[in-house]
Amino acid sequence: MIGLVMAGGKGTRMDAKEEKLLLQYKKPVVIHVIDALKSSNCFSKIMAATSDNSPNTQSLLQNNGIETIKTKGDGYVSDLNAALSYLHELTLVVSGDLPLLDGGIIKDLVASYDGGAWQSFLVTKKFLDDMNMMLEFSVNHDNKECYYTGISIVDPKKISSTNTIKETYRIIDDKRLALNLNTKRDYDLLKGA
Template sequence: MCGGRGTRLGAPVEKPLVEVCGRPMLDHVVEALQQSRVETIYAVTSPHTPETRTRASNLELHCIDAPGDGYVSDLGYALDRVLRPVVTVVADLPLLLPDHVDAVVEAAEGGSLTVCVPVARKRSLGSSVDESLVFDYRGTPVCPAGLGVVGADSAQPDESATEHTDEATSEHTDDSDTDSTVYLTTDSRLALNVNRPTDIELAEGGCE
């Protein structure tokens, strides 16, 4: 997903093209996807990101030109044009690794899955928090990381979904009281979305 305006970042270039460790964030995300088990990569652009579309074409990605009416709307537009299940990832997650993608795909088991990070973890790292996205999950304020899987039947949530945790967490419990599956992680790489100038410096410190 790379069609947002990115106004909070205040960069002189389109948000997906902001450089982290000498390369556009889009390139970092694409590389992680290319090295994962994902078979086909689509760049969902919009009228707000024409230069990003050019870059995506140069990277030989399949481009979907969404209307640019917002993340949720553009995501829906793209999902109507691809086969599911599908991995979704935002372009402002430059520290994404292939292992992250593969782990989430495996945990989803063909269903839908949303990767979330505790707000406390993001704040401990100094990462910015979009308060509009924060929600309570089992008594803990969490925020979506921007990585997930949309299953083949996402319109019919699985009421018996289970909670998945990564190696940084210690509990795997039944989640039958929710209508979606949450993959909870404290991985610092997934806790850092580049939304503000201070996030760029944090991301630079996490580059290998």
């Protein structure tokens, strides 16, 4: 299995002077994600999708031995589709801005893979409200309002077109998946975590 870190976004909602994935939480946030993938011992290779939006992040990743796939930086979905077109084995896709990830939760996610073409991991709105957190993209699953965490397991061999994918879901209400750095408020929550 490949671990693919999405690391090519602009981070405009963060309104920071530096690239979002380079924000410090003891070390650059993207390195927390890389270290979580490494410590899980679940991956034959760890890679990152980068773009011209994040040249310093790309340099940091390459200096840490992470192979990068250059995308156009047109948005998460188009960058992900471009990166997946290069991959031919089962892939755990993770956003590069999940600083609380650790090897244990990654192992749990991989162990729960259902064998489908695309399995996304969700948290419930209730959990987010209880934790005073917000995420952006919602879906109704099991009669619950849920939000995408930015983590999926994808089998590129089972995908002919992203328009016809049967996506499955698993709810895991865990702050390691829920704290996604999209805004300054999220970064303030991280510093208090």
